[in-house]
Amino acid sequence: xxxxxxxxxxxxxxxxxxxxxxxxxxxxxGGLAARLLPQTKFGGPIPWVIAxxxxxxxxxxxxxxxxxxxxxxxxxxxxxxxTVQIIEAxxxxxxxxxxxxxxxxxxxxxxTSVRIVPDEELDALLEPWLGAAxxxxxxxxxxxxxxxxxxxxxxxxxxxLQSALDGKVANARVDAQSDWLxxxxxxxxxxxxxxxxxxxxxxxxxAAAVWLAARSAFSNHRETVxxxxxxxxxxxxxxxxxxxxxxxxAAFGSIIGLALGIAAVWLLGEQFAALDSGMVGGGGLGWSDxxxxxxxxxxxxxxALLTARITIKLALRSML
Amino acid sequence: MSDRPSEIVKFDNVGxxxxxxxxxxxxxxxxxxxxxxxxxTGASGAGKTSLLKxxxxxxxxxxxxxxxxxxxMITLPRERLPDFRRRLGxxxxxxxxxxxxxxxxxxxxxxRLAGTHEGKVIKAVSDMLDWVGLSHRAQxxxxxxxxxxxxxxxxxxxxxxxxxxxxxxxxxxxxxxEMALKLLRLFEALNNRVGTxxxxxxxxxHLLKKVPDSLIMRxxxxxxxxxxxxxxxxxxxxxxxx
Numbered sequence: 413x414x415x416x417x418x419x420x421x422x423x424x425x426x427x428x429x430x431x432x433x434x435x436x437x438x439x440x441x442g443g444l445a446a447r448l449l450p451q452t453k454f455g456g457p458i459p460w461v462i463a464x465x466x467x468x469x470x471x472x473x474x475x476x477x478x479x480x481x482x483x484x485x486x487x488x489x490x491x492x493x494x495t496v497q498i499i500e501a502x503x504x505x506x507x508x509x510x511x512x513x514x515x516x517x518x519x520x521x522x523x524t525s526v527r528i529v530p531d532e533e534l535d536a537l538l539e540p541w542l543g544a545a546x547x548x549x550x551x552x553x554x555x556x557x558x559x560x561x562x563x564x565x566x567x568x569x570x571x572x573l574q575s576a577l578d579g580k581v582a583n584a585r586v587d588a589q590s591d592w593l594x595x596x597x598x599x600x601x602x603x604x605x606x607x608x609x610x611x612x613x614x615x616x617x618x619a620a621a622v623w624l625a626a627r628s629a630f631s632n633h634r635e636t637v638x639x640x641x642x643x644x645x646x647x648x649x650x651x652x653x654x655x656x657x658x659x660x661x662a663a664f665g666s667i668i669g670l671a672l673g674i675a676a677v678w679l680l681g682e683q684f685a686a687l688d689s690g691m692v693g694g695g696g697l698g699w700s701d702x703x704x705x706x707x708x709x710x711x712x713x714x715x716a717l718l719t720a721r722i723t724i725k726l727a728l729r730s731m732l
Numbered sequence: 733m734s735d736r737p738s739e740i741v742k743f744d745n746v747g748x749x750x751x752x753x754x755x756x757x758x759x760x761x762x763x764x765x766x767x768x769x770x771x772x773t774g775a776s777g778a779g780k781t782s783l784l785k786x787x788x789x790x791x792x793x794x795x796x797x798x799x800x801x802x803x804x805m806i807t808l809p810r811e812r813l814p815d816f817r818r819r820l821g822x823x824x825x826x827x828x829x830x831x832x833x834x835x836x837x838x839x840x841x842x843x844r845l846a847g848t849h850e851g852k853v854i855k856a857v858s859d860m861l862d863w864v865g866l867s868h869r870a871q872x873x874x875x876x877x878x879x880x881x882x883x884x885x886x887x888x889x890x891x892x893x894x895x896x897x898x899x900x901x902x903x904x905x906x907x908x909x910e911m912a913l914k915l916l917r918l919f920e921a922l923n924n925r926v927g928t929x930x931x932x933x934x935x936x937x938h939l940l941k942k943v944p945d946s947l948i949m950r951x952x953x954x955x956x957x958x959x960x961x962x963x964x965x966x967x968x969x970x971x972x973x974x
Contacts, residue, residue: 639828642790643889644818645845647811732792732810 458625462665463672465618466712469611470673470705471680476607477701483600486593492564494573496557499583503549510555513581520573522561529556618712619719626658626723641731651724655717662716666709674705739799740764740897740929741787746796748782755794756782757954764897764931769923771940772933774951780933781825781901783951787931788822788899789813801896818846821895821928823903827886829874835861835885836870842893860888863918865911879906887915891922898922900932904939916942 496513500506510528518526534553545551565573570588577584630637637650681696697705741764748757757779764770774780785791786798789805798805800816808816821842829838840857848856861867864884874882883906890898898919904912920943922928931949932939940948950957 635828636830638790639830640841640845641814642788642817642822642828643842643845644814644820646814649845732790732813 456625456661458621459661459665459668461621462618462662462712462716463668465614465621466666466669466709467672467676469614469708469712470670471676472607472610472614473705473708474673474677474680474697474701476604476611477697477704479600479604479607481696481698481701483597483604487597492561494559494561494565494570495587496559496573496577497585497587498555498557498581499585500555501552503552506552506555509581509584510557513577513584514557516576516580517557517559517573520576522563522565522569522573523559524562525560527558529558615711615715619715622658622662622716622719623723625661626654626720627727629654629657630724630727637728638731647725647728650728651721654724655720658716658720659713662713663709666712669712670706670709673708677705738765740766740801742797742799743786744797744799746786746793746798748779748786748791749794755954757786757793760796760956762949762956764929766896766929767923767927768929769920769943769946770929770931770949771943771946772931772949772951773935773937773940776935778951779954780951782954784822784899784901784931784933787897788820789817818842818893819896821890821893821898823883823886823890823898823900825901825905827874827882829882829885829889831874834871834873835866835877835881838874838885839888839892841889846893856892857888860892864888864915880908880911883907884911884915887918891918894922894926895928898928898930900930902934903932904934904936912936912939913942919943 496517498506498509498513500509514526514528517523531553534556538553542551559573565588567588570586574584574586577586640650640653677697741762743760743762746757746760747755749755760783772780772783782791786793789800792806801819803816805816830841833841836857839860840853843853843856844850858867858870861870864887866881866884866888869877869881872881874885877885883903887900887903890900900919903919904915907915916939919930919932923930934940940946
């Protein structure tokens with residue numbers, strides 16, 4: 413038998429490892445690296461788990477952003493206004509005091525407009541609670557003066573308004589309108605923190621799911637990893653192989669999750685819009701909010717990538 | 733080869749145990765020289781596969797010192813191991829082919845891991861598959877191949893990158909005598925033409941006679957005997973001369 417021919421250029425690997433010092437480890441091209449693990453064609457549960465978790469993040473983020481917008485709009489509407497109450501049982505005297513208070517207040521530097529709320533308007537506001545008796549003189553109702561300010565007033569500036577009335581208009585009380593809604597703002601803030609906490613929890617759950625999936629995949633393909641190692645594959649090469657698989661699954665899941673989340677947010681938006689409430693109307697999402705929501709899948713993929721990378725690197729440390 | 737160390741492998745008082753079990757290899761001290769051809773023989777359970785695992789860097793010893801390619805393998809950080817594994821070609825006893833890859837992709841794996849240009853990979857792998865008679869099975873996956881075919885793929889994968897040290901665990905166990913001889917000739921060609929040091933573990937005593945200049949390492953209950961005396965003294969210059 414003749415001496416067998418050795419394939420030409422077969423010593424190409426030695427081009428890389430010929431030096432005794434540390435060699436440069438090249439990356440395998442994407443398609444080749446991808447083939448080293450069997451492809452699941454999105455058949456595993458992880459893309460769908462990520463899709464569900466990401467949809468929850470999108471809904472929570474949209475809710476948080478909407479609450480933030482709602483609170484900011486309400487605060488902007490109310491923080492630039494105060495109400496002056498004139499508490500006087502005698503109707504004629506109450507009207508005279510209201511006119512005098514309006515005159516004094518209108519001369520203050522911050523004030524841009526002053527409006528004495530007509531009695532008919534007050535009666536209409538009280539009618540749902542008091543019925544027809546709301547318009548009766550037997551029930552003394554304070555006079556109200558709406559005062560618009562050129563900007564949001566500080567506590568000391570509101571105190572100055574009060575002192576301008578003190579001694580000149582008896583029983584006049586200045587209230588910042590935003591103070592009335594402080595409990596509402598507090599509740600909205602609590603809901604925003606709840607949304608943030610929900611996002612953090614779901615992100616943690618996503619990382620945990622990816623960690624479990626990566627460990628499971630590593631365990632299933634341990635034999636392949638060992639062979640790759642023994643043939644001179646590096647930890648970085650092995651890690652990249654698994655990363656590719658995880659990123660593909662995470663990207664698929666994230667896109668589905670984004671679509672589900674946006675659909676849910678849109679439906680909720682339609683429901684709230686039907687309420688036709690001025691305050692709720694301030695909770696609409698702007699383009700910057702939609703940009704944040706659109707970036708959530710990217711965050712999901714990065715989180716999955718980082719989790720998979722750490723998981724595989726730790727798992728490889730147990731191998732020689 | 734002037735830049736190569738005078739020895740490829742040097743074991744000094746090496747022992748290996750798994751867990752708390754008794755040592756499976758004891759007091760192994762030997763040297764493998766560049767360009768030599770070694771047969772490793774011994775009864776089943778003598779420790780051949782364990783010794784080969786130490787040689788192909790799948791296992792660290794429990795004690796003793798191992799130098800390969802002039803470097804201390806005991807203190808070598810694990811991230812440096814790929815440098816040295818890429819100089820080895822290994823034919824595993826159970827082939828260890830990647831089951832979802834085709835024969836072509838299995839053979840190409842060492843070159844691709846080393847970052848070889850795909851054009852060179854295709855040429856080299858095609859030539860190698862042609863030589864081991866598996867061109868027509870290039871796209872077959874291992875599960876659809878016979879034991880002999882899988883063994884030839886495993887051998888092709890081991891030699892494709894022209895390793896400096898070729899380690900083969902029963903490489904002819906599943907092939908017919910004609911193919912066994914053909915494979916042995918490939919190992920000899922690597923040994924003679926490329927200067928690859930070859931270590932072949934085998935039960936087949938007939939195989940020992942087929943390579944006249946080969947050296948024999950015999951394992952008995954984890955201890956090494958040196959029937960040719962060549963493990964202690966370097967062979968004469970040339971290939972495998974004793």
